[in-house]
Amino acid sequence: MSVPRPVQRQRGRPLRRPRYLYADRGYDHEVYRDKVHRFQITPHLARRGTGHGSGIGVYRWVVGGAITLLHWFRRLRIRWEIRDDIHRAFVTLGRTVIRWRRLRTALCRA
Incomplete structure (x- = not known):
């Protein structure tokens, strides 16, 4: 053996x-x-x-937050498109809408 x-x-x-x-x-x-x-x-x-001012919340997962924001769009929650280029175009469109909304709220506050 x-x-x-x-x-x-x-x-x-x-x-x-x-x-x-x-x-x-x-x-x-x-x-x-x-x-x-x-x-x-x-x-x-x-x-x-302890209170929330302990400093632990300084580090956040940026990618997780971005994916959460993209899931607000129904078409991106579940991938229905077979072609990658179409899905990538919808992700780009979703990112653009998110940036536009953030820019608009920042300009309204100023």
Whole structure:
């Protein structure tokens, strides 16, 4: 009976670990803090019961917010077009409408 070989790593660049983890109050528990510390990552978790001025909300996911704004357009919520160029044109049109609305509200406030 032969001894199984150890699992080899994938070739290429090793994966980089993040230095910090930012999360909201839903993850404020010692279990999650311990798990993150095991991987040598510094957790920045908002504490429960603290005010919203704790500074955790400074870092936001820009891509998630942009996708959320694009989902306001029914045609972009579910992709119906088979051709990529037509779908890309609708995404560009949606981005243009979002920018126009932001510009219009900024000009109205000024």
